[in-house]
Amino acid sequence: MYHRTELQEAFNRFLKAQQLIKNPSQLYEPVEYALDSGGKRIRPVLLLMAYQLYHEDIDNAMSPALGLEMFHNYTLLHDDIMDKSAMRRGHPTVHSKWNDNVAILSGDVMSILASQYVLKAKKNCQLLLERFNQAAIDVCEGQQYDMDFEQLKTISEDEYIKMISLKTGALLAAALEMGGIVADAPVDDIRKLYDFGMKMGIGFQLQDDWLDCFGDESKLGKIIGEDILSEKKTYLFIKAYELADNAQQNALDHAFKTHDLPADDKIQFVLDVYRQLGLDELIKQKSDAYFDDAAAALKAIQVDEARKEELYKVLNYLKGRSF
Numbered sequence: 001m002y003h004r005t006e007l008q009e010a011f012n013r014f015l016k017a018q019q020l021i022k023n024p025s026q027l028y029e030p031v032e033y034a035l036d037s038g039g040k041r042i043r044p045v046l047l048l049m050a051y052q053l054y055h056e057d058i059d060n061a062m063s064p065a066l067g068l069e070m071f072h073n074y075t076l077l078h079d080d081i082m083d084k085s086a087m088r089r090g091h092p093t094v095h096s097k098w099n100d101n102v103a104i105l106s107g108d109v110m111s112i113l114a115s116q117y118v119l120k121a122k123k124n125c126q127l128l129l130e131r132f133n134q135a136a137i138d139v140c141e142g143q144q145y146d147m148d149f150e151q152l153k154t155i156s157e158d159e160y161i162k163m164i165s166l167k168t169g170a171l172l173a174a175a176l177e178m179g180g181i182v183a184d185a186p187v188d189d190i191r192k193l194y195d196f197g198m199k200m201g202i203g204f205q206l207q208d209d210w211l212d213c214f215g216d217e218s219k220l221g222k223i224i225g226e227d228i229l230s231e232k233k234t235y236l237f238i239k240a241y242e243l244a245d246n247a248q249q250n251a252l253d254h255a256f257k258t259h260d261l262p263a264d265d266k267i268q269f270v271l272d273v274y275r276q277l278g279l280d281e282l283i284k285q286k287s288d289a290y291f292d293d294a295a296a297a298l299k300a301i302q303v304d305e306a307r308k309e310e311l312y313k314v315l316n317y318l319k320g321r322s323f
Contacts, residue, residue, distance in 0.1 A: 002058065004310050004317075007048045008041050014062045015069075030094045030106035031113070034073045038089040042318070043175040044069045049311050050179025050193050053303045060122050061182050067117030067132065068175055074110035075139055077103050082147070083230060087222050111136075124181050131181060135174030142167025149233040160238050161202060168208075169201030189301050196297040196311075203290030204318055209234040210283045211323070213271060219323040225267030231256055235286070236279050240270075243277050291319045 002010065015035060021028045044065035051061040079085070080093040081100055087093060095103035118132045119125055145163040149155050176197040180190040211220060212227045213236060227234050240252060255261065255269040274280060298311055 001052055001056065001307065001310065002048075004045060004049070004314055007045045007052075007058070007310075010058065011041055011044050011048065011062065011065060011069075015066060018066070026098075026102065027106055027109060030077075030098055030102055031110055033097070034077060034094055034106070034110070035069070037091045039073070041069065042314070043072050043171060046172060046175040046197065046311075046314065047179040047182075049314065050176045050185075051183045053180075053189075053301070053307050053311075054183040054185050061179060063117045063120035064128060064132075064178055064182055065175075067114045067120075068171070068178065070110050070117060071114035071132075071136060072171060074107045074114065075143075077107035077110070079143070082143075085222075085226075090222075118178075121182050123184055128178055128181050131174060131177055135170045138166045138170035142170065146232075150231075152233075154241065155233050155238050157235070157238060157242070160233070160235055164205040165198060165202055168205040169198040172201035172204065173197035186302065189303070192297050192301045196294050196301070199290050199294035199297060200315060200318065203287045203294060206235055206283055206287035206290065207318070207321070209236055210280070210287065211321075213274060214280050216322060225263075225271070228255075228267050228270045229263055235283055236274055239279055239282060240274060240277055243279075244273065248273050248276065288319065291315060 020032045020035070047065045047068055048058050048061050052058055076088060077094050080088055081095045081103055085093050086096045093103070094106065098106075115129065115132070118129055121128050142163050142165070145159075146167055149159075149163070173194045174197070176193040177190055180193045185193070209227065212234070213225060215224060217224050227237075231237075241249060244252060251273055252270065255266050255273075258266075261269070294315055295312070298308055298315065299305075301308065
């Protein structure tokens, strides 16, 4: 069996072998730029890992793995436009390097190329495409919920978890599910692979919320507090209003509603309230609980535990990541 880094290297070689730049080059160069700008390759590697639970040769799973990574990066192109983000993975975003129109159109072609790569699988193509399309719909629904939240004064914790299960969890769950489908795994195992990915994805996003506020800028490749500056209703934001007393709520309202407050002051102001409420610890506990549920789902899959070792490593890596 291949280790995670070996799978990542094998996937990168496969990606490099693809002739992604065609004419018109202005359409395809941003596609290659987006795919070459780093990233942890979590989703394609998870698909390959799920596949190798049942088969040694991973070649048959490479095309759908690239399809999934292509789709993920397409969503990032459009997310960066919506969020007006200037940097991604320590590099200028596509829309800031080119322009919004280029990023939108290049993103569109990436979404179509993604489906084409998924269909290059040699087994269970129809089911694979159905599950891929459902995951794509889930991601779009999650993004819409996220945008809807911007207009709402209060969001419940359950509503937030539903949103991130769609926006983030669905694609990680699909990666593992699709790996099982390509491998022709038992139906019950495929369901458990999906559950493993979903729980891990929710934990991953909660951890992202933590990192945005309490992470290390030099490791993240972006400034701390972007979610605060954009006034995103993250888990931290939601729990802060739920747990705050009147004085703390007034402090938060002052920070979020006074738009002439300097950015650094706004970030520090909100972080101080988050820490007073113990949210830096609370969100880590919540994230860890989902990672633990993911581990339980992985354990339930009817495959020898030794074959799951790399998936356990990924789970632990994500749980302990600092960027």
